[in-house]
Amino acid sequence: MLAATVPGVSSGQGIAAVEKVAREALPAGYAQEWTGQAFQEKRAGKAAIIAFSFALVMVFLILSANYERWSLPVAVLLSVPFALLGALLAVLFRGMSNDVYFQIGLVTLIGLARRTRFSSSSSRRRTPRRACRRSMPRSPPRGSASAPSS
Numbered sequence: 001m002l003a004a005t006v007p008g009v010s011s012g013q014g015i016a017a018v019e020k021v022a023r024e025a026l027p028a029g030y031a032q033e034w035t036g037q038a039f040q041e042k043r044a045g046k047a048a049i050i051a052f053s054f055a056l057v058m059v060f061l062i063l064s065a066n067y068e069r070w071s072l073p074v075a076v077l078l079s080v081p082f083a084l085l086g087a088l089l090a091v092l093f094r095g096m097s098n099d100v101y102f103q104i105g106l107v108t109l110i111g112l113a114r115r116t117r118f119s120s121s122s123s124r125r126r127t128p129r130r131a132c133r134r135s136m137p138r139s140p141p142r143g144s145a146s147a148p149s150s
Contacts (some may be wrong), residue, residue: 010097011041048103055107056080083113 005014022032034042052085056077063073087109100114
C-alpha cells in the first residue's frame with residue numbers, strides 16, 4: 001500500500017495513523033512493515049535523541065577545554081534548555097512540523113546559545129582584571145633617583 005499525508009500533517013503523524021489502523025483492521029497473523037522513507041524515519045527516530053545528547057556532551061567538553069574549568073561550562077549549558085524551549089514553543093504555536101530541518105536548526109541553536117552565553121560569561125570573568133591593570137598608573141619604585149634634583 002502506498003500513502004501520502006495531506007498538507008499540514010507530518011510524516012510521523014501519518015505513520016502513527018497507519019499503524020493504528022493496521023492494529024485495528026488487520027486480522028490475527030498479519031502485520032505491516034515499512035519500506036523506503038517511512039522505514040528510514042522509523043529507524044532513525046531514536047537516533048535524534050542520541051545525537052542531541054552527544055551534541056550537548058561535546059559542547060560541554062569543548063567549553064571545559066576552552067575555559068580550563070569544569071564549573072563554567074555548566075552555567076553556559078544551563079541556558080540551552082531555555083533556548084530549546086523557546087524554539088519548540090514557536091514551532092508548536094505556528095503549527096509547523098518536527099522535520100530534519102528543524103532538528104538541524106535545534107543543533108545550531110545549541111551552538112548559538114552556547115556562543116552567546118560563552119561571550120557574556122567570559123567577558124564578565126576577564127573584565128575586572130583588565131580594568132584594574134589598565135587603570136593603575138605605573139609609578140617608579142620607592143627610593144629611586146628619578147625625582148628631579150634642585
